[in-house]
Amino acid sequence: MKVIIIDDEPLARGMIKEYLQAYPDLTLVEECKDGFEGVKAIQAHQPDLIFLDIQMPKINGFEMLELIEQPPAVIFTTAFDEYAIKAFEAHAIDYLLKPFSKERFEKALEKWKNTGQINSMANTQKLAESMQTDTNPASHTRVVVKDANKIKIIPVSSIQYLESADDYVKIHTADGNYLKNKTMGYFEGILEAQNFVRIHRSYLVNVQLITRIDPYEKESHLAILSTGTRLPVSKSGFAKLKSILGI
Amino acid sequence: MPVSNTKLLRTRFPVVGFGIWWLFWSILHYKVLSNFGIVFTESASDSLISNILLAAFCLLIVNNMRYYLPGKERYWYVLLLSFILSVIWLAVSRGILWLIFKQDPVYTRILSLSSNIRFAFGFLMTGCVTMLSLIWYTQKEQKATTELKQEAENHLREAELFKLRQQLQPHFLFNSLNSISALAGSQPEKARHMIQQLSAFLRGTLKKEERQMIPLQEEIGFLELYLEIEKVRFGNRLQTDIQVTEEAATQLIPALILQPIVENAIKFGLYDTMDEVRIVIHASQTQSGLEVTVSNPFDPETSAGGQGTGFGLASVQRRLFLLYSRNGLLETSVTQNIFTTLLTIPS
Numbered sequence: 001m002k003v004i005i006i007d008d009e010p011l012a013r014g015m016i017k018e019y020l021q022a023y024p025d026l027t028l029v030e031e032c033k034d035g036f037e038g039v040k041a042i043q044a045h046q047p048d049l050i051f052l053d054i055q056m057p058k059i060n061g062f063e064m065l066e067l068i069e070q071p072p073a074v075i076f077t078t079a080f081d082e083y084a085i086k087a088f089e090a091h092a093i094d095y096l097l098k099p100f101s102k103e104r105f106e107k108a109l110e111k112w113k114n115t116g117q118i119n120s121m122a123n124t125q126k127l128a129e130s131m132q133t134d135t136n137p138a139s140h141t142r143v144v145v146k147d148a149n150k151i152k153i154i155p156v157s158s159i160q161y162l163e164s165a166d167d168y169v170k171i172h173t174a175d176g177n178y179l180k181n182k183t184m185g186y187f188e189g190i191l192e193a194q195n196f197v198r199i200h201r202s203y204l205v206n207v208q209l210i211t212r213i214d215p216y217e218k219e220s221h222l223a224i225l226s227t228g229t230r231l232p233v234s235k236s237g238f239a240k241l242k243s244i245l246g247i
Numbered sequence: 248m249p250v251s252n253t254k255l256l257r258t259r260f261p262v263v264g265f266g267i268w269w270l271f272w273s274i275l276h277y278k279v280l281s282n283f284g285i286v287f288t289e290s291a292s293d294s295l296i297s298n299i300l301l302a303a304f305c306l307l308i309v310n311n312m313r314y315y316l317p318g319k320e321r322y323w324y325v326l327l328l329s330f331i332l333s334v335i336w337l338a339v340s341r342g343i344l345w346l347i348f349k350q351d352p353v354y355t356r357i358l359s360l361s362s363n364i365r366f367a368f369g370f371l372m373t374g375c376v377t378m379l380s381l382i383w384y385t386q387k388e389q390k391a392t393t394e395l396k397q398e399a400e401n402h403l404r405e406a407e408l409f410k411l412r413q414q415l416q417p418h419f420l421f422n423s424l425n426s427i428s429a430l431a432g433s434q435p436e437k438a439r440h441m442i443q444q445l446s447a448f449l450r451g452t453l454k455k456e457e458r459q460m461i462p463l464q465e466e467i468g469f470l471e472l473y474l475e476i477e478k479v480r481f482g483n484r485l486q487t488d489i490q491v492t493e494e495a496a497t498q499l500i501p502a503l504i505l506q507p508i509v510e511n512a513i514k515f516g517l518y519d520t521m522d523e524v525r526i527v528i529h530a531s532q533t534q535s536g537l538e539v540t541v542s543n544p545f546d547p548e549t550s551a552g553g554q555g556t557g558f559g560l561a562s563v564q565r566r567l568f569l570l571y572s573r574n575g576l577l578e579t580s581v582t583q584n585i586f587t588t589l590l591t592i593p594s
Binding site for chain 1: 417418420421422424425426427428429430432433479480481482484517518519520521546548
């Protein structure tokens with residue numbers, strides 16, 4: 001079985017490595033010092049289990065998980081994070097509070113071995129989502145995406161609009177478009193407070209960029225952005241815009 | 248739900264009580280007059296007009312009390328107010344009733360004969376209502392004050408708890424303990440050294456008081472302790488460069504004011520960039536006082552304007568304001584990819 005450790009502190013990685021020596025069936029295939037390395041290593045090795053720190057440079061542990069299509073089983077390691085601990089408990093995923101004992105470590109591995117692979121995967125995905133939506137307001141200021149093999153951090157303020165594209169959401173910015181494996185409803189939830197309005201089933205727009213709203217066919221409108229982009233506005237979307245813009 | 252319900256009851260109770268009260272007196276009033284042989288229309292009108300007027304006067308008192316609660320001379324005020332109002336009430340009600348029923352000599356005679364009783368009734372009634380509303384509003388006011396006091400106390404307690412938690416820096420503490428735990432297995436000597444450093448640092452944070460002034464040198468020494476611990480945690484990624492001029496070293500500075508600024512710089516630098524992080528601390532004496540700059544690298548593209556990292560700085564700002572009653576002693580600036588915090592300690 002393959003294991004990866006992702007933590008920015010070398011001593012913290014060393015600790016886990018030391019504890020892992022007691023498990024000959026677990027092979028440590030790579031140690032990563034940040035989420036970027038983590039994504040690459042997970043793709044390269046397809047590990048069975050990862051130990052993941054939360055606070056790390058550039059992208060945190062949850063943001064990293066979001067970039068992986070089918071995340072492996074995760075045991076979180078963290079020092080102190082009230083929000084995170086609440087979320088872990090809610091999703092019954094195991095987490096190790098630093099510093100942790102060897103006994104506690106063994107228990108976590110026991111738990112992982114007893115949980116079905118599919119079960120733990122679903123839980124991890126749910127956890128990552130809930131971390132983004134309700135417990136971590138700071139993470140709403142940016143969206144982390146994978147563009148080809150590069151990881152890009154998009155500040156929310158630079159997003160022009162979002163468009164639904166099958167199972168993905170296409171994020172339109174001045175520098176180009178990015179795809180993210182999320183639903184429109186998810187983005188509507190986290191961007192609501194930041195001037196984004198769902199003007200159409202398939203469009204979520206940054207209200208500040210709207211320069212004009214023109215009537216279009218019966219009961220529908222067109223929103224014209226300062227970039228020149230024209231987006232359809234549904235009947236209910238128009239009602240929302242009216243109440244927000246106060247017209 | 249239950250809260251608003253009881254509130255509704257509490258405010259509605261005097262209104263309902265007031266109505267029942269007047270209904271009772273009106274019926275009694277009518278009964279007395281009809282017992283003297285006054286016809287129905289006359290006794291009913293007398294009762295209604297007198298009591299409605301008096302009720303209106305009493306409402307006036309209640310309303311008056313809502314905005315103005317008499318202080319120490321309250322008993323005189325109550326007596327005087329009731330006296331004046333009952334005189335006016337008697338004159339007005341008598342006038343109206345006389346105008347309506349002046350053709351009936353029996354009634355007008357009783358009307359003028361009963362003046363004394365009417366006045367006494369009016370005086371007692373207004374006095375009673377004034378007294379009651381006085382008690383009612385005084386109680387309400389007292390309750391509001393205690394509630395406000397309670398709230399203020401709760402806020403204070405929360406703030407103190409928050410400060411205590413801040414002082415303890417749980418994130419730093421637990422991560423350091425984790426490093427020590429890791430070292431204990433492989434390099435016990437280093438682990439012991441780090442325990443000593445961490446103890447010295449914690450002792451320092453506990454010992455120093457909010458208003459205490461210490462020489463910059465001492466503060467820097469304390470800072471170095473903190474930086475040493477962070478360097479064990481982050482290894483080669485964290486580099487520091489401290490430059491203090493000879494003149495500046497002896498200047499006084501509020502104890503522990505630099506640590507949160509440097510902590511902010513480290514967090515900002517370490518979690519916002521991927522490469523080596525160089526924290527530069529520079530202190531010199533200028534005309535405006537002692538100036539200390541702390542700078543760290545950051546990524547202007549992805550950083551959300553220092554969001555989430557600004558908390559430590561806000562508390563330093565508050566402390567400086569309390570000490571010097573001045574704003575602008577803590578300023579931040581950005582040049583390319585370097586974030587700089589400038590602290591000025593007025594001489």
